[in-house]
Amino acid sequence: MLITLIRTNLRMLMRQRTLIITSLGLAVLSILIFGALFGSNQSTTTTIGVVDEDHSAISQQITSQLQKSAALSITMGNFNDEQQALLNGHRDAIIVMPAGFGSQVIKGLAHMQVYYDQSNPISAAATRLTVQAIVDSVNRAAAGKPGPVTLDEQGVAAHDLRPIDILTPGILGMLMMWANLSVGSDLVRWRDFGITRRLAATPLKPLTMISGQVTARLLLSVVQGIILMALAAWIFNVHIYGNLGLLLLVVTLGALTMLALGFAIASFIRRPEAAQSITLLISFPMMFLGGSYFDVGNSPSFIQPLIHVLPLYYLNDALRQIINNGAGWAAVQTSVLILLAWIVASLIVVWRGFKWL
Numbered sequence: 001m002l003i004t005l006i007r008t009n010l011r012m013l014m015r016q017r018t019l020i021i022t023s024l025g026l027a028v029l030s031i032l033i034f035g036a037l038f039g040s041n042q043s044t045t046t047t048i049g050v051v052d053e054d055h056s057a058i059s060q061q062i063t064s065q066l067q068k069s070a071a072l073s074i075t076m077g078n079f080n081d082e083q084q085a086l087l088n089g090h091r092d093a094i095i096v097m098p099a100g101f102g103s104q105v106i107k108g109l110a111h112m113q114v115y116y117d118q119s120n121p122i123s124a125a126a127t128r129l130t131v132q133a134i135v136d137s138v139n140r141a142a143a144g145k146p147g148p149v150t151l152d153e154q155g156v157a158a159h160d161l162r163p164i165d166i167l168t169p170g171i172l173g174m175l176m177m178w179a180n181l182s183v184g185s186d187l188v189r190w191r192d193f194g195i196t197r198r199l200a201a202t203p204l205k206p207l208t209m210i211s212g213q214v215t216a217r218l219l220l221s222v223v224q225g226i227i228l229m230a231l232a233a234w235i236f237n238v239h240i241y242g243n244l245g246l247l248l249l250v251v252t253l254g255a256l257t258m259l260a261l262g263f264a265i266a267s268f269i270r271r272p273e274a275a276q277s278i279t280l281l282i283s284f285p286m287m288f289l290g291g292s293y294f295d296v297g298n299s300p301s302f303i304q305p306l307i308h309v310l311p312l313y314y315l316n317d318a319l320r321q322i323i324n325n326g327a328g329w330a331a332v333q334t335s336v337l338i339l340l341a342w343i344v345a346s347l348i349v350v351w352r353g354f355k356w357l
């Protein structure tokens with residue numbers, strides 16, 4: 001009797017595909033994601049902006065040596081552009097070789113100006129060690145001993161940011177994802193229960209129903225976002241340094257992106273259990289690889305292409321630029337355009353595959 005009961009319960013559990021997918025599937029995804037992010041022996045790449053104001057043979061030789069290093073990603077530009085990139089979090093440090101640097105190296109009196117992103121102390125410490133190693137190498141090549149080049153170090157940050165300040169925009173982006181991506185599961189459930197069939201027999205137009213869903217969820221998302229930011233400001237003294245109108249625009253666009261993805265899911269999934277599973281399998285990796293909890297910029301190179309196609313990554317980046325750095329339209333326009341591209345692509349899927357019945 002007991003064996004029969006156990007066998008029956010096992011059959012019932014095996015029929016619950018949602019349980020199997022969400023329990024085993026999410027556990028496997030956790031191993032894969034965190035293993036990819038933290039289990040690699042591959043060293044991270046340090047992004048350094050180089051400003052060569054000297055244009056001498058020595059400064060060009062130093063730049064050439066930097067570009068040959070596999071551990072460094074070198075960008076060239078003028079000081080203003082590179083400093084803005086540092087403030088926006090796109091550089092780990094800036095090296096400035098001022099006019100006359102080459103001749104000063106020969107005399108043993110050269111000064112190399114280095115600017116670090118001090119808003120991230122851990123990254124700044126690692127970058128400082130990297131730059132110091134670079135300077136030691138230059139010194140040995142120039143004179144066979146330490147000394148000819150000294151560092152003039154300076155910390156740069158748009159604002160003095162704490163971990164909670166950096167985390168809050170990511171949580172806001174994650175909230176937009178969870179609040180809106182589930183629309184796909186709801187629509188599939190309506191279709192499975194015959195609700196959409198009954199609505200189709202009424203004068204209610206499909207576009208009206210979709211508009212109602214979108215508007216209601218957008219309003220809910222904005223209210224939830226306001227509550228979240230109010231709590232962050234009240235309890236943890238988190239500041240919004242950017243324009244509130246631009247922040248509202250990005251939040252709205254992020255919610256619309258997740259809604260469009262949800263509608264796309266409902267376009268090719270027919271069973272509610274499958275829709276819930278697919279939603280979880282999409283949202284769970286995005287939650288971590290999209291940078292909601294931690295910086296994914298130093299993740300292994302093989303996973304970077306996946307990170308840079310996720311809509312949540314660009315939503316979080318735009319939110320951090322506005323909330324943490326007080327950035328304007330120029331700093332977020334790329335992220336906005338990519339979110340718009342996701343909306344358009346999702347709507348094409350909806351247009352070609354969505355069925356009410």
